[in-house]
Amino acid sequence: MPGFELGESIPPDTAHAVSVSLPTWKSNVGYEEGEEWVIGRLTTGYPRFFVHKIIAAFAEDIVSRHGRPGQQAMLFPTPKVARRCLDFVRQRVSPELSRQLGVIDLALDTSKDLSALLKKLAPTVSAVVFPEEVFSVAKQYWQHTGDGTSSRRAEFCHGLFQDHLLVPTAGAHAAHEAPGRPFRGPKRYQRPGSIDGVPPATPRTSSPKEPEESLESSQFLEERFGRNLNLSMVERAKSAIRRRIAGALAHEVDLNNGPLPSMTSNTRGIQGLEEGDVYLYPCGMNAIFNAHRALLKAREPRKSINFGFPYVDTLKILQKFGPGCLFYGHASAEDLDELEAKLKNGERFLGLFCEFPGNPLLTCPDLARIRKLADEFDFAIVVDETIGTFANINVLQFADIVVSSLTKIFSGDSNVMGGSAILNPESRYFKALKATMEEDYEDTYWPEDVIFMERNSRDFDSRVERINANAEAICDVLRAHPLVQSVYYPKYNPSKPHYDACRLPNGGYGGLLSVVFGRKELAQAFYDAMDIAKGPSLGTNFTLCSPYVILAHYLELPWAAQFGVDPDLVRISVGLEETTALQDTFRRALKVAEDVSRS
Template sequence: MLAAVGQPVPNTAHAVSVSLPSWKATVGYEEGEDWVISKMQTGYPRFFIHLTIQELGREILKLHGRSGEDVMLFPSLATAKRCLKFFYDKVEGLGIGVVHILQFEPLHGGSRSHAMTFSGLSCVFFPKEYFSVAKQVWQHTGDGISSRRGEFCLKALKDGILQPVVTPSTSKPEDMYTKGPRRYQRPGSRNGIIHDLPTSNGLTSNEANGDTEDKDHGQFVEERFGRNLNVKLASQAKLAIRRRISGCLTDDAELDVSLAKSPPQNDGRQKGLSEDDVYLYPCGMSSIFNTHRILLANAEAKGHPPRKSICFGFPYIDTLKILEKWGAGCLFYGRGSAACIDDLTRRLEAGERYLALFTEFPSNPLLNSADLSRLRVLADKYGFTIVVDETVGNFTNIDVLSRVDVVVSSLTKVFSGDSNVMGGSAVLNPQGKSYGELKAAMAREYEDNYWAEDAVFMERNSRDFIPRSERINVNAEAVAAALQKYPVVKQVYYPKCSPSRANYDACRTPNGGYGGLLSVTFHHPEQAVAFFDALEVQKGPSLGTNFTLACPYTVLAHYAEMEWTSQWGVEPDLVRLSVGLEEPDELAGKVARALRAAEVARV
């Protein structure tokens, strides 16, 4: 049964998608029409602040806000500080202290804090008329708190366990934060956030050294919060995710059994790759933003002048926004074609230099694949980093890591599948020329803000990632083939039928398919509307779900800039399908009925 307007998809408290079941409802959402907005129980987490997080924000404002202020919530002082800096970079004339940070820390019965369970909460207060500025940081960086962390913190705040740390007066905007009480400043801590990272056996360093206080702390958390947040479990879940991404873990058994069978290192996904080259983030966009941020910081540390980055091919909206709004700007090649590489070559030969090149493989929503071989030659010759977002292709289907420097991905999508938890990753190529330099930069700059509960859910969801991916490949290929047979269809966008298929096939794994995402356009707008409205699948944002999910992509992602998207080949009436695990005959019937509706739309 299809969900009604504004209902979570799936119907869980932490759903990643939301139902916009008709073309009219999607337009109504974008127009802010009350009949849609008033029914929104949730939304995609970077665009819609979860109702629990909104409640937590109201409670914090009630206790600590000034008149006329709003607040945005972050998992660490470092992430909050970046939000504050964005305000002072983008809003002219802000006085000292107009935007300010308040840090919360948990009270504990013991003498020390163990951050694998809880790492505090950082609140950025600002005049409410500047909410759109704070929302840009929330949306583009992906560094805001997750709904599960918000739920946890709300209860802690109401129980009096979460308490503010008084910040000293400062004269510089960049210093408007505190590193917390001295008791939090210990080895493994950065910016006041404790990082007790797991060792190869899944234990934190304290656990491995026989620290018995963790047991008492875990019991404290369960008793006081009514939550089963075992420190060791969270550490092991993160380790298992990192091993699964590195290809070192393919067992779908229970966590302790899988980790016992999996060696600390092997050559599962690529020679020399281990879980130590995999870094976890709260969501996919956070992995992209922080990779860009770390590359900027590394260049600054080396004394390089500011350099633009390159966005190669039409990307998901926030990737381009990140490159435009942070750093020296962006050179945008919206087509991502061979001619674009020719132009880039001319620029480089003329002396232009760039920080990094970001591309999706394949791209969303046009499913184009860049020529990574040609780009690799340019990167090696002219010294820029290649970062590839493999979310749509995923590493069961493609091997892009061996051809680039960093691979980023949204684990929220097919890696999880259940659409009930966010997550992201960045993987370094251990064979890359810049590996040593990038590894050192990550050691200086990386901060683990992935919430414990989210990691536990992600680990459980991803155990059957490989067989799910294989089945989705088969279903999507069948849907793409079926769509191509209908005269009412103008074009199908899918890696197998793309003009750039040769680039995709060059990176395809021996048993790899073409992924679960495809897009379709029709000869007339009313045909697209009729097809979408008649399609008997869930409709809303996101992709990679275990169930088929559709959206009028350009309307949903680029409603205010559809003329701009058209010049890059992204038509206003494009419909995107993320194919799921349904029975092939069932899915084929749904597509056929929707196509028949499109056929009669102009009769």
């Protein structure tokens, strides 16, 4: 997979790829600075940060047909989701601009002669329309919540829209007022290149070489569903995914041949866990967003706790949606001491959100101690297990809700998004959370995405086993090199006992690690020389690396540094390649860094 050109999708020639090639350190900085030589070459990007060109083209067509000049649109899967975005934006713009916002709900035109299959699928898209100067604020909602429509949904629905089969519903409306004065959102969302604020993508244009997946998708859409993705198989695929996540379905199953085996046991160690306690979402961040929403509704709304250096949007969700957030960036024993003192002094919280391990330092919080505090002082625990993965660890024993990004190693193929949330049936909040989910859960996971996710995840366990071994082999190479200042990996971190307390008998230490050289020029030389895929995301079946802190925290590098996160850290997501060949790739890159150190 090496040798990607700048801006090429990762994997190459994949219409719905979830990563993009940024092959040099300079190109990552150029991306963050919004430089045209980088931005102009991007064919795609990570879907919550980059509005896919398929989605952008559909949004433009909706505005062209139903909106006004100067307007833009952001697409969501359902009317309910779109109105959450609308409320978010209205709270953050002037009254004048607020009057120019609207929603266009699109659904099937039932007056037309439609097949039973299409009626059963009942595809919908809702467009939040706004003056173009409001884009940066609407983009915050899109990015933080993961509520936006998927590119496959947009592709399917765009075809129906072009054939006038997807039309505005009664009561759908766009704002028609004249454009008002410009509104300036937070600086991070004005910057055209920031991973936190990528500009609206230009409409998709034809290219000499259309991705194979796109060619297949561009066939008559209803025929595609009828031929490849019948809806009964979609429901069975969801069931297989949920059981896999519950730890009750480790082997491959034939979705066309009889019922799925019953859930008699699971690797989660929770006797009463059922398939219905696992909820699917269109991406991992959407699972976190909805876990927070469910807690706010099921319990008395209070501030939450973000424990450990956070993935950027988890902290933003807790800060921007609800009463706010108390942040502990080290996930240390001292942080827990301080939290315990606050609790004993009478402060109360909604829930504690943490990652296990954290990203990018792979630090593990003391879940056993946190559980004791939660039981004593009545707060929920939400654990993001994306990096550890449930093939390696069991964190449900300590958590009330476990969330995960299925986009990562569960899928592995880097061509589909997904997320999950598990409610622990042994939690004291289970009954209230279950009632909230029964009332509020909306399944917005697009059927095509479900099918890809189920297929990709069938060999999840065996892939994780190989990736664990490869990651340790890479650690051996890096830790032995004199230029390497630090290697962050759960097996070698001081928090290893906390990881081991959750590690399964046959579990490893995961496929993510980070390396720090201590000198920027060495990190740059190493990164540029790596003959592997380089871009955002993690958990891919191929090794993928990025200067993670540059991408995730470019405008707040000093803030990140105070939590021990080096601005020149290189994060490596290890893949399935042959082990010795992979080690040799790293040795060659280290040799280039050696040459730079001597010059």
